[in-house]
Amino acid sequence: MRIRSMTTRLAIPLVVVGLIAAGCGSGNDSSPTGEAALGTTNDINPRDVSELRDGGNLRLAVGALPQNWNGLHTDGNDAEVSSVLRPTMPRAFTTNAAAELSVNTDYFTDISLTSTEPQQVTYTINPKAVWSDGSPITWEDISSQARALSGNDKSYLIAMTNGFDRVDRVERGVDDRQAIITFKQHYAEWRGQFAGNSFLFPKSVTSSPDAFNKSLVDGPGPSAGPFIVQSVDRGQGRMVLERNPRWWGNTPKLDTITFSVLDSAARLPALQNNEIDAVGLADINEMQTARSTPGIAIRRAPGNQWSHLTFNGAPGSILAEQGVRVAISKAIDRQGIANAIQNGMVQDPKPLNNHVYVAGQKGYQDNSLGFDPTAAARELDALGWKLNDDVREKDGRKLEIRDVMYNADTWISIAQIIQQNLAQIGVKLIIEPKPGAGFFAENITPGNFDVGQWSWVGDPFPLASLPQVFGLYPDDVQGNYGRIGSPELNALIEQTASELDPAKAIELANQVDRKVFEEGHSLPLMQSPGNVAVRDNLANFGAAGLASLDYTKIGFVK
Structure with a gap:
């Protein structure tokens, strides 16, 4: 799936697929040397969680508050909306630095292509997975999203069909925690239907055109990640995520993630003034300014x-x-x-x-x-x-x-x-x-x-x-x-x-x-050249290269 971004900066954080780019590095090193090979670069200051302090607030910038919190809607198909949703919503696969896919076991215990004639994919949902309102994630959520994105009802203002126009039916498997998708036409990118830049939403969001188009305009609905949205302050232009009390996976190191609305020109000064913790670098002047700022490291990895x-x-x-x-x-x-x-x-x-x-x-x-x-x-x-x-x-x-x-x-x-x-x-x-x-x-x-x-x-x-x-x-x-x-x-x-x-x-x-x-x-x-200025004590975050970020492991070094 492709999502939009207003700026030429690196949208933080995002999964990437490749780029001619500067060599991997950090700290106050000189201009880029060498070209990073696709699938080998990952510059996030990797640290074991034992080295990180409990708590802390990761502060990031966005250009505007979401027009629609539904990332499947045409008004929500935005890189910055996606960056807010990533810590809060389910995705089927994660990627490593080589872009190799792994089932995201927080949400699914197995995802398999079980037939090619007809093409059939079976999703087995983690029995612990629940939405933030306490309701379980079930095959009905998958089925409802498939119907909404099928393109059959033009009242759904979808950003893309994501292959669901090729789906014949979604059925209950062995129990409510298993969905079987049967295709009427082959679909090459079946692994991406609930992965990459596409999230699984609860059936309450996708069950009708009115819910799909309008229910998440003013704010988010039920989510299912290590973080949930704590508050949205439109007057201050600020969104705060906090730990999800119903989260069943590893406990996040951070207490909160704060997104503040900042004009593009204000972001690097905000980093210098210790008001935010990371910013993509748009040009050589910004890189030189960031490099000369105490406590800031330049992370580099290919960007998409x-x-x-x-x-x-x-x-x-x-x-x-x-x-x-x-x-x-x-x-x-x-x-x-x-x-x-x-x-x-x-x-x-x-x-x-x-x-x-x-x-x-x-x-x-x-x-x-x-x-x-x-x-x-x-x-x-x-x-x-x-x-x-x-x-x-x-x-x-x-x-x-x-x-x-x-x-x-x-x-x-x-x-x-x-x-x-x-x-x-x-x-x-x-x-x-x-x-x-x-x-x-x-x-x-x-x-x-x-x-x-x-x-x-x-x-x-x-x-x-x-x-x-x-x-x-x-x-x-x-x-x-x-x-x-x-x-x-x-x-x-x-x-x-x-x-x-x-x-x-x-x-x-x-x-x-x-x-x-x-x-x-x-x-x-x-x-994008893939250069990101990051606070030097921030770990497991920065220029992720081809890898998915693990939001439970992001934090500040002790």
């Missing part, structure tokens, strides 16, 4: 967050024509953007050249159309967009496009580079920064942009995101906020998602990626 542009191709949009979008894509110097933003953050900055896989991940290859402003100008001429002074026109309409992004220095710097690039071919880019509160709900989800900038954050199940982001389905936007696609692309996505042979699935996924470039759907820019 990447910045990109999404074009708005909805009918009536100025970019509705595929050829115009492709021409504009070719005029944007993504290597120049990478050089400007990531110089000093990684050894050899490069743009991201794939929509599905990140650099270093198995399956990654360059499927991009390349930087060719001469061709871009020629193609716009052929489409009837002729230069009139400095800006092209067609049928009395100027080729002026609104670029909407979160109001942060890095995003604005990227937009300014693009603005200069496009001016060279007679396209005027209007830069429109927006506040974090309501950024997606008011701008991106309704399509109130010509070009939108934000970051995607992936998980170890990239094929699950193909229909979510690149499929075009009537009245079902999911994550395709630019409303761009084609029947041919839909068919290729369907073929890929149905392929159970991993090698064949990778080949098909790269065909999808090339087609996405050719549609002018969106344009990947850069992956």
Whole structure:
């Protein structure tokens, strides 16, 4: 599953799938050296829990309070919402530094693919697992979520189907603690249906469209993690998690986790002033500032967050024509953007050249159309967009496009580079920064942009995101906020998602990626360099690499 982030910072904490990145290190060492190999890097100051003091408050920053606490809802499909939910909600699998999957035994004693014809998966729930209201986690929670995400009822405003559109039925197994999912079509990413960036929610949230869409708008519902939400203070912009008194697993070392709403520019100063304990570093200036701050360590590991542009191709949009979008894509110097933003953050900055896989991940290859402003100008001429002074026109309409992004220095710097690039071919880019509160709900989800900038954050199940982001389905936007696609692309996505042979699935996924470039759907820019400034006495937290964080083991050294 793919979730959104407003910033180019590393969203903390998140499972990652790969990145060209700085070498692993900590403390006040010099600029990045070497490139971390995917699946080998994990920089979290690992300590045995015996070395940690009991109690303490982990203080983190977010850009805004959740628009919706339902992470399955289109308004809750956000990296920062996910970061709050991770310590509180069930997931089926965990990953180690090599991205190898293990059943999350806090919630499930076994998860098995028990048949391929038809495909069938059996989930056996830990008999100790309960929701925070005391009710047991049962097969009915799984069944209810499967129905909600099936796509059959368009009243459910889902972020993605996550393969549940391929499910024929969910049945009770040997008892209420076992669910048997039978598929009507093969689904390649079946392990990710309740894992990665997708959580299991109680049936009270998924049982009806009204509950799904509205019940978690004002605050969270029942949860089932080592922490629960203690309070949400909208006036102060603060959320506090506390230990879950019904938690059946290992007792957390921390007493609380506090998330405070901070503007992007305020986060590093807050770290310096001992107001928060960790922050992702957006540029070399921030890295140098963090490195010179006493008591701060720089943790480094490959990250899977990447910045990109999404074009708005909805009918009536100025970019509705595929050829115009492709021409504009070719005029944007993504290597120049990478050089400007990531110089000093990684050894050899490069743009991201794939929509599905990140650099270093198995399956990654360059499927991009390349930087060719001469061709871009020629193609716009052929489409009837002729230069009139400095800006092209067609049928009395100027080729002026609104670029909407979160109001942060890095995003604005990227937009300014693009603005200069496009001016060279007679396209005027209007830069429109927006506040974090309501950024997606008011701008991106309704399509109130010509070009939108934000970051995607992936998980170890990239094929699950193909229909979510690149499929075009009537009245079902999911994550395709630019409303761009084609029947041919839909068919290729369907073929890929149905392929159970991993090698064949990778080949098909790269065909999808090339087609996405050719549609002018969106344009990947850069992956996160994966540099995080962390308080040096904080253990088992930081740049997690490919590994899941264990929230019961995070704490402060004695």
